Amino acid sequence: MKQKIKIGNFEAFCILINMFCTKLILDYPRFVAEEGGTAAWIIVLLVSLVLFVIFIIMARIYKNFSGKDILDVAESSLGMPGKIITGMLYILQFLYLVSIVLREFAEDIKVISLTTTPISIIIMLFCIGMLTGAFLGIETLARINAFSVPVLAAAFLLILFLSIPRFDTSKIAPWLGPGPAAIMKELIPNISAYSELIVLFFIIPYLDGKSDYVGIGKYAILVSGFFYTICTLTYMLVYQYPMATEFFLPVYQLARSIGIGRFLSRIEAIFILVWASSAFLYLSSGLYFITFLFKKSFGLKTRKPLIIPFAILIFSIAMTPENLYPAIRIEMEFYRQYAWILTIIVPLFLLITAYARTKIERRSISNEANN
């Protein structure tokens, strides 16, 4: 008999933290500095709080579908076509996310470390790790996340902590940057930074308790909100606006500039370790969820035969942008402007329609019974 897949709460929490925070070590602080200027950290803080509130509302509605994942909800809402369409939407989202993150990681590695290695070889190396992770499945990925994420978080905090001597509060002044209206305007699009929140709604059936996802989601948003805020704040306190918009790898730049005495320098080596580990976990989880969604949407029996075809597809998409700039531009101008729709609006729509449909069905059943 096949053993049922189980993921612990802490493991699920770590999956979410890694998926949220990978962007921090890529380019998120720079991206938000471009939009919010000196008030970038305020935007990040407010976005986390807004998302927290939205998640509580979503969780309250989701209570009616405990134990079901979002595809099951889509089926309850719109039937089998709805399930397939929803599945395809999220498959496309993750195909895009994984491909673009893969390309960005590979490009960044090429710029800072493997400068003469062809980009295709670097992407291929990442693909091997990604394939292995996806092949081993969600339980293994969850366990690896559970012991890696605390170590990676500690190393990340160390980099931020060692930057404290270079803090200068005048760098985040004028305090409201482009003004309250501009800050408010940026709130909703910036929820896209948390677009991987949808992963929580995929893994609900694997959790121990039926309502554990509420706590996992709340803590994941709060903790990653903390990381997002202190990382952006640290970056802005060290590099003033508009200089903060110039470095394409903000945390790497922070790590590179740390020099305490003659011995504590060149600590970016820690950063590269954190970075590569986080990337492997992110990409593996991403590929896993793509195959999981495909299998579930089309009612397939096995998932593993899908891994290699999807990995080839991801490799091809990752190789499509001619250079680093279109890859970053697409992400900034397109994905981060609209991804919040997939994270908030689509699940809310599915939940509300499924709830309404269930209620109508129940009412009609009770009416029939009464008649």
Added chain:
Amino acid sequence: MPEQKSKGEAYQMKRTINKSMISIALVLVFFLMSGCFDSIEVDEMAYVVSLGIDKGLEGNLILSFLFAVPISVGVGGEIGEVEKSTTLITVEASTINGAVSIVNTLISKRINFSHAKLILISKELAQEGVEKYINALIRYREFRPNMYIAISRGMAEEFLNAVRPVLEINPAKFFELFMVSYKYTGYSPRSELERFYMKMECTCNQPVAALLDINDLSDSSEFSRVLSGAKINNHDNMEGNYKAGEIPVISDTKSSSMGLAVFRGDKMVGEMAGREALSFLIVTGELGLVYYSIPDPVEGETYRPGELMGIESEKKFVSLRLGMARKPSVKVSIKDDKPIINVNIFLEGDILSVDSDQDYSLREQLNILEQHTAEHIRKSVYEFLVKTRDEFKSDICGTGRPVKKTFLYWDDWIAFKWMDKYENAEFNVEVKVSIRRSGVMAKHVPLSQLKGKDK
């Protein structure tokens, strides 16, 4: 039964295939992880310790690469030869990277800047603007953000050619220690590449860089010439009142670092002497622990300015070791569109030596010394600030930072134009000095009290 047997065989077959696949993958990983594909060995690279940038002909640059020669620095426990620990290659090219390519054709190794410690730009070039060079350095990952940047009063090439580290065989370490001497001399600023770039791009601060030059005096008879040229005012001609290259010193190490180069935006607009660099460090709160000599408050009056020969016995000084007791407080208020800059400085010090017969262990005498020192420093800090305003029109101390904090919106701050406002600034400087210790002596019993004067 046969069906069960065939199932078992299929399972075994699957396990064998899986094991084989894993073994093949592991073997492949060994090959991939060995990193031979594009590896460059350490001994295949030529490490630049300092890069000099001078103005060339027709818009070109003259680039001087000072390489470390590892074999001469020493191998293992063996000590190398100081004279041969570096080698200089100078080339004319349009860009830094173009020059790198040219030099790569001459030497058998590939140039690497990851251990470079100093970027030296000539004054002539700095006066025209350094933005494009700084951008190139910041963009290239091999140049580290905390490497040092300095301005050579003469040609950078000549400076690098003249540098002879005598007490340090490792040239990289020599430059590193040479550039951090500001911590215990106070005669030059902290001058790192990323800090320079940050201040260059800042809306409330202007950059500075260390000032370097060659000291080519060969005989002490030349001291009077240098000293007369280096005087800043009539009442104060003491150590530190020089710029690099004008120091009355004879040494095998020809390199000297004293004073600072003042920038407005990316252009160098002036020079300041070592004592002014000390004032800069005091106002910015970057002062380490430095030796500071002032005329004796009671007996220092006998010192006659402008004369050197034969009056040494009449010069009475008190030497202190000074440091910051607290971070300086810089507060700015705007009155009638004019910034009023209040600088509050609190220093602490130890007495190192007293030339006169005064006993500064007594409370009243100590008060006199503290007040005299405070007034002396206040005056030099005030004169320094006025000079940044009137002569250079450059807020190198970042006094605009507290003003920036009073703004809520970025557009308002940009429209305020702090850099223009600074030209009309008024300064109020207050200095407090607290003498904490007096070395290992509690008091001094002068010889004149025991044996009478001239005995």
